[in-house]
Amino acid sequence: MSFPWAKEYKPSHPMMQWLDDRLPMPRLVYNAIGAGYPVPRNLNYFYNFGVLAGFCLVLQIITGVVLAMHYGGNTLVAFDSTEHIMRDVNWGWMMRYAHANGASAFFVVVYLHIFRGFYYGSYKAPREMIWLLGVTIFLLMMATAFMGYVLPWGQMSYWGAQVITGLFGAIPLVGEPIQHWLLGGFAPDNAALNRFYSLHFLMPFVIAGVVILHIWALHIPGSTNPTGVEVKTESDTVPFHPYYTAKDGFGLGVFLLIYCAILFFAPNMLGHPDNYIPANPMQTPAHIVPEWYFWPFYAILRAFTMDFLFFPAKLMGVLAMFSAILVWFFLPWLDKSPVRSANYRPLYKKFFWFGLIPSMLVLFYCGGAPAAEPYVMLSQLASLYYFAHFLIIVPIVSSIERPDPLPFSITDSVLGSDGAKA
Template sequence: MSGHSSYVPSRGIMQWLDARLPLPRLMYDSFVAYPVPRNLNYAYTFGGILAIFLVVQILTGVVLAMHYAANSAIAFDSVEKIMRDVNWGWMLRYMHANGASFFFIAVYVHIFRGLYYGSYKAPREVLWILGVIIFLLMMATAFMGYVLPWGQMSFWGATVITGFFTAFPLIGDPIQQLLLGGFAVDNATLNRFFSLHYLLPFMIAGVVILHVWALHVTGQTNPTGVEVKSSKDTVPFTPHATIKDSFAMAIFLILFAYMVFYLPNYLGHADNYIEANPLKTPSHIVPEWYFLPFYAMLRAITFNIGPIDSKLGGVLVMFGSILVLFFVPWLDTSRIRSTAFRPVYKIFFWILVADCIFLGWLGSRPAEGIYPALALAGTIYYFGHFLFVLPVLGLVETPARLPGSISESVLAKHGGSGTPVGAAAAPETKG
């Protein structure tokens, strides 16, 4: 999706700046005149929502860091001081804590939208891989941030998660000690996690820039999966996509505000309002809700697999559940991009969505009774979807007929004919 810039700077300072640092031209070409497929739906607005929440998390995090004390003796008290004594501190903390949850809600919708519409297919493999890297960085950032309040669940969550690394022979113990700064979760651990939690969001922002760059090189996908063929298939980003993104952001921010002001602790855990106590283990250690599906997979492996014991097997399965996402562009053998035209695969896709939700629920249950067996079944389907269903079904499924172009699909949907409204305003693009 490239073409000659249509930006015309006004007289004076803008012309002078454009000749030396064409930042206004870059912004205009990227967010005003940039051509986007005319049939984008609201599932495509979550990229913009994620950008807004990244900014919210960084801004609130920087201010909170000004008042937080990364010392195990006073960390818990410093959080309480932020809540009670810092002007608007309670709101900043609730925005930051709930912002993490809403960040993950948006990213999960964004990932499943990409899987449904085949946004990972050539030539967008690097775009997809960068997105998975962002997801991994988000998970690391969120985990380290959860430790900072130094409550009971923070302390014991850090103890359990860092203990995973000891499952790896030879290298496991040195890695754990490097993370902890010693042999147990203590002050050195808190300092390390605080430093990394402050740093990683800026790394995320850097990868996001690469992600957006890759998107602008290959162009946006669309619900039909048909590539752009002419200017009739596109509209300018502003106002068409801008208005749709703004409306979706407003709805999402209203829900976010409701959680912050009325249910600020709904997604948290009560034990984290108890100061960390190394001598008292909580009856049920659980991570934040957005980690629960992976936690269920970790606990699903309760048996040895040959020379691999159950602990190492669980860790490998948990990390493998994310690693497999990197290979999705090559595991999908279908020539059809969008699931909308794959009636059989569509069923399996929604089973995958239900399976992930089911695994999330199982992750919140105790690791006893029937729950580990159900988690194992859910884990088998998760990997089976990517390693068996995706490659095999792509070879044998008969897809529905694709529209000849994006314009044709829009006209068929609305029962119209002729040139779509707004087509003349869109710049010429290359599919």
């Protein structure tokens, strides 16, 4: 973001001057997170989740690299090597629990980050590219998390791989060849485990690359804010450092308190006990479920129970599951309202809090429940509303609603018109 009042980096120390002339890393850091990056002065704590997501990514990369030093990517030893990490490696139990619960923490903050974007209209012009890169990051996260869930080679790991890769088999003509290509055979075995292990190690670095593009795209138009009003004057902004580094630091402290409480006192709370049983292709678990962060999309998949004309239920479920995320790519063009923030869109706000949020909560719950009534029916109703919200309600509401008056500037929204004049 380029503003005439943004401070320029001018190193005073000769060593820093020499470094900045030859490799301007200090200038890059200063302009990215220092006083050279003006930020809207009214950002609330919902804007902390981007920094928390970056922290989670770094945490996952560090713990993952350490775990990879002790893991055996072979079906004969994978489960035993995981137990070896837990029992014999110094602090191995903490590294594994930190990595497993770090994945859950990563998805928590990213889900909150995404829904903050829904509420405050962060996907609207001129920030479409930021949003598109963010959805891409989410898809890469899901692929990485799935492959990581397979690595312990427990019962749920094996059967999760069988079910998820089996979804590609629903695609007409090319489905089964794709499934066999993914697995390296006809069922999850050593070839599949090696492929998932290799890709699971690689994908976080791909995510880190897309995150850099995401941040780069953010710095071009600058951050949005709870009012949705663009920055007009210098009084609308404050330097990122020290104001938001302090605010993000406080948010990080709260996050770490919750994360460490789960890590040290309830590390298996978000896992499945069947994954402490070695993989057995001859014994199907009574209730196969993915990790909790896949539950809403798993519920959408299972909501299709009957064939329709020439379309089998499984194929429709697979298409709906992927479409549930792909529809986010089109949100900048589905929502035509000139007002960004739902704080000034009374009708949209009602559909958001009393429609989208409850439907997602129902999908989360039903995705982890057995594939039986009434959960299937609830999944169908919630899935119907979910797609209707993005494809029907959002376009119609954005065309017919009458937004509330916007403040003239960000300063007005913080201080009021009298304070701004003073």
